[in-house]
Amino acid sequence: xxEFKSRERDSDRKTRIRLxxxxxxxxxxxxxxxxLILLWAALANDPLLSFHDAxxxxxxxxxxxxxxxxxxxxxxxxxxxxERASGxxxxxxxxxxxxxxxxxxxxxxNRYRLSRATKGLLGVALLxxxxxxxxxxxxVKALFLAPQALWKALPLLGQLAFAVLFIVIQxxxxxxxxxxxxxxxxxxxxxxxxxxxxxxxxxxxNRIRENLMFLESxxxxxxxxxxxxxxxxxxxxxxxxxxxxxxxxxxxxxxxxIFVDPGAFNNMFFGVGVxxxxxxxxxxxKLSLRYGGVVVFFDEADSLGNRGISTSTNRTExxxxxxxxxxxxxxxxxxxxxxxxxxxxVAGTAMGGGGGGGMGTLQALLTEMSGLKKPRGFFxxxxxxxxxxxPKNPPKYRILVxxxxxxxxxxxxxxxxxxRIDRIYRVGYPSKAGRVRTYKGYLDKVSHVLxxxxxxxxxxxxxxxxxxxxxxxxxxxxxxxxxxxGAAITWADVIKAKQLKDLGPxxxxxxxxxxxxxxxxxxxxxxxMAYLVRHHMAIDLATIEKGxxxxxxxxxxxxxxxxxxxKSEYEADILVSLASLAGERIFFDGDNSSGVSGDxxxxxxxxxxxxxxxxxxxxxxxxxxxxxxxxxxxxxxxPKDDGVRDLRMALADRIEExxxxxxxxxxxxxxxxxxxxxxxxxxxxxxKTISGEDVVAVMQGSExxxxxxxxxxxxxxxxxxxxYHQAALEAHKGHERPRMEIPRF
Amino acid sequence: MxxxxxxxxxxxxxxxxxxxxxxxxxxxSKLYAADKADGVYFxxxxxxxxxxxxxxxxVESKSQAAGAADRLALVHWQIGYSVEKNxxxxxxxxxxxxxxxxxxxxxxxxxxxxMNAVSYNTLRDLVVPLTTWASGSDASAPPLSIxxxxxxxxxxxxxxxxxxxxxxxxxxxxxxxxSALMANDRSTLYIMIVRCSKSCFDSNRxxxxxxxxxxxxxxxx
Numbered sequence: 008x009x010e011f012k013s014r015e016r017d018s019d020r021k022t023r024i025r026l027x028x029x030x031x032x033x034x035x036x037x038x039x040x041x042x043l044i045l046l047w048a049a050l051a052n053d054p055l056l057s058f059h060d061a062x063x064x065x066x067x068x069x070x071x072x073x074x075x076x077x078x079x080x081x082x083x084x085x086x087x088x089x090e091r092a093s094g095x096x097x098x099x100x101x102x103x104x105x106x107x108x109x110x111x112x113x114x115x116x117n118r119y120r121l122s123r124a125t126k127g128l129l130g131v132a133l134l135x136x137x138x139x140x141x142x143x144x145x146x147v148k149a150l151f152l153a154p155q156a157l158w159k160a161l162p163l164l165g166q167l168a169f170a171v172l173f174i175v176i177q178x179x180x181x182x183x184x185x186x187x188x189x190x191x192x193x194x195x196x197x198x199x200x201x202x203x204x205x206x207x208x209x210x211x212x213n214r215i216r217e218n219l220m221f222l223e224s225x226x227x228x229x230x231x232x233x234x235x236x237x238x239x240x241x242x243x244x245x246x247x248x249x250x251x252x253x254x255x256x257x258x259x260x261x262x263x264x265i266f267v268d269p270g271a272f273n274n275m276f277f278g279v280g281v282x283x284x285x286x287x288x289x290x291x292x293k294l295s296l297r298y299g300g301v302v303v304f305f306d307e308a309d310s311l312g313n314r315g316i317s318t319s320t321n322r323t324e325x326x327x328x329x330x331x332x333x334x335x336x337x338x339x340x341x342x343x344x345x346x347x348x349x350x351x352x353v354a355g356t357a358m359g360g361g362g363g364g365g366m367g368t369l370q371a372l373l374t375e376m377s378g379l380k381k382p383r384g385f386f387x388x389x390x391x392x393x394x395x396x397x398p399k400n401p402p403k404y405r406i407l408v409x410x411x412x413x414x415x416x417x418x419x420x421x422x423x424x425x426x427r428i429d430r431i432y433r434v435g436y437p438s439k440a441g442r443v444r445t446y447k448g449y450l451d452k453v454s455h456v457l458x459x460x461x462x463x464x465x466x467x468x469x470x471x472x473x474x475x476x477x478x479x480x481x482x483x484x485x486x487x488x489x490x491x492x493g494a495a496i497t498w499a500d501v502i503k504a505k506q507l508k509d510l511g512p513x514x515x516x517x518x519x520x521x522x523x524x525x526x527x528x529x530x531x532x533x534x535x536m537a538y539l540v541r542h543h544m545a546i547d548l549a550t551i552e553k554g555x556x557x558x559x560x561x562x563x564x565x566x567x568x569x570x571x572x573x574k575s576e577y578e579a580d581i582l583v584s585l586a587s588l589a590g591e592r593i594f595f596d597g598d599n600s601s602g603v604s605g606d607x608x609x610x611x612x613x614x615x616x617x618x619x620x621x622x623x624x625x626x627x628x629x630x631x632x633x634x635x636x637x638x639x640x641x642x643x644x645x646p647k648d649d650g651v652r653d654l655r656m657a658l659a660d661r662i663e664e665x666x667x668x669x670x671x672x673x674x675x676x677x678x679x680x681x682x683x684x685x686x687x688x689x690x691x692x693x694x695k696t697i698s699g700e701d702v703v704a705v706m707q708g709s710e711x712x713x714x715x716x717x718x719x720x721x722x723x724x725x726x727x728x729x730x731y732h733q734a735a736l737e738a739h740k741g742h743e744r745p746r747m748e749i750p751r752f
Numbered sequence: 753m754x755x756x757x758x759x760x761x762x763x764x765x766x767x768x769x770x771x772x773x774x775x776x777x778x779x780x781s782k783l784y785a786a787d788k789a790d791g792v793y794f795x796x797x798x799x800x801x802x803x804x805x806x807x808x809x810x811v812e813s814k815s816q817a818a819g820a821a822d823r824l825a826l827v828h829w830q831i832g833y834s835v836e837k838n839x840x841x842x843x844x845x846x847x848x849x850x851x852x853x854x855x856x857x858x859x860x861x862x863x864x865x866x867m868n869a870v871s872y873n874t875l876r877d878l879v880v881p882l883t884t885w886a887s888g889s890d891a892s893a894p895p896l897s898i899x900x901x902x903x904x905x906x907x908x909x910x911x912x913x914x915x916x917x918x919x920x921x922x923x924x925x926x927x928x929x930x931s932a933l934m935a936n937d938r939s940t941l942y943i944m945i946v947r948c949s950k951s952c953f954d955s956n957r958x959x960x961x962x963x964x965x966x967x968x969x970x971x972x973x
Contacts, residue, residue, distance in 0.1 A: 053786055054793055054968055054970065055782075055784060055793045055794070055795050055966055055968060057781070057782075059778075059780075059781070060780040060781055060782060060784070063778045063779060063780045064780050064784070
């Protein structure tokens, strides 16, 4: 059995591949046939003409045909030699390499245009010669006579055939028109946005700038063997400036910029989307050749859909955590909250993708994005093949694909592979510096009296603010300022605007006194606990004004941008959550309201994650992988030092135990700080909404912006507050009005 | 398989190439003259020289004879051939006996008067008043011998072929071979005149008769 031999690469061959018999003679046969037809036409045209004379006359007149045949014979001799003599072949190859180099000195676009013009002329010339032979006219004249003569000569059947063709043309036209639209082309200088207009995303901008630099001068990377990175995915939460970034790319680049509408590939008919993708990429290739590069931007790329892989989304839906009477989720830092949401909703979202694309559109896009290196075009592939030449590889199309989405998990995996999307950048929440820059940028457009320190503070207390949110906050502050008759935005306007945006408008509900006191105590427990144990977050505000989905709340913010979370922090989070239950039981003699449900839910969730996922419990294994692999939760844990194993407990039991321990701790903390809780509750009852600084003032007995904390240091005052609490407690038990008014200092 | 293909193709190229080369290097054995629109064809030996339609038209347009311009307007095609290289177009139209053979072919429309009056005798009288001379009624008629007078029927028309010799001015005997046909619908007149001095005609008779027989009228398409 002979060994399998790998097919040699073209560059490794010593001689040319042998032509088949037909390939060798096909052109001579063709020329012979044409000559015979011409001869026959001449003989038919002159009754006196002898065959020999006709042959002589025709060959004199059709010298070009003879020349072509001669060229073909020379070519065949050349092929014949190249197939046998390796020296001749390699010499010729070297010569050809020189020719190729010379032709490649012309720019790609010019070569494309030249070849297009040549092909056009060739087509017309062939048509003219054929028509000339048919109409016995000079080829040029025949070319002009042909359409008219064609119509005259068309018998009825031909006309019917034309009518059919006409219908087909209508369909083509319809599909052609349907495949338009949704794709806008911008040329350099059409767009004024620049990178300097994008604030707070410098790290992403720097990488994009690099991409653009390579696009502008690709030789830099190509000459050392690399290639221009072809695709960027920008993903991140809404409003963080992905589209603005794309706009800046369009403004900065010296290449054309194509904007693809999210709805561009929604199609009524099967195949229109595919046509659209194809026409889009045809356009891209053309522009790329013409201008040496092109940028294409797919906004909301998730609309391209995927091929039916389950998608998980981050939609925030009404939840008891976040929609509770106490707005329990708001005690959590944003990542914790996100975690809970994701955990809750991952299972509940739509299975199966599809999206807007569907019907082969995505596949067409995938093919076009990675299939740029194939030889293309009828003339290149078919005609060159017919001539026994290898089709030329296409020139380098430099296409920079930029996609933006806030649902990266809705994208098809294949779309994101290197070669299609080479770089994936997360456009996250702006850094604090970015927020300061953004605040300044928007504040510069309006009149304001904020100092740099205030702007800095504003940026600090608004973590996770995106450009869009900041813009909106400033605008809301401006509206506040106008409503208050002010000429410029003040610090108070901004804070009010922020509260309005964060909490929504207060509902102007007046609680009855005993309920007001209960809510105040509930929130005061959260606030005091947060002040005492949660050092990684600062209290932003505390309120007992009823909003649309809460009775009152204590909102905290991280003072710095923080990226790691610790067990102690999560425990503090749980303590703050459990403070409401612990406090209500302490202050209402073991009674507690249903308002703690959301707090318990978030506490339980975090405790579950700590125990099952983050290695913050007694076991090590991750519940996430246990569940995925259907192993089940482990019992037990690390052996204690004394060698006695803990009782093996199920995950849920361990969580409950942890929560119980923490609840006890919360109770003891609150018990020790009974005066502080009642003081804060008093301040809340008096002022309804107080800022974080006011909370600190009450705790430390200092003077805050709204609340003076000094009276709370006096024992007499504390006694008065305690008395009022007892009165309110009596009223709570008897469902009646408290016997005394709230004391005021 | 490939080897035999190569062999076959080599044979084919070897056969085709000389054929094409031979065809392109040779010269035709005759000159083919044709007015394809009116369907008139004839041949002359390849070493003869053409007297172009333009040069003949130019000479004819200078003619002072009555109605000459009208007659010229009717002409579709006229052409001459001579053994002589620079044969003057004037001599084609004159009746002076040439020393070398001359062929002249003229295709023209007939006026409505002519169409009504045309007969074989009209065709015979196109160059010289042959019927009058032959009848002997004209005392001034030159000595004349008619060697052939026959009807021609072709696809495109019919007429008479006449060959005669007469002594013209200067006392030189001239032989004229004329074929005159009218189209089947009498719209068009086809004339071929081959002439030379008698001695010249006799010595070239074989060649000249070949030219005469090549005269083919297919008629309009």
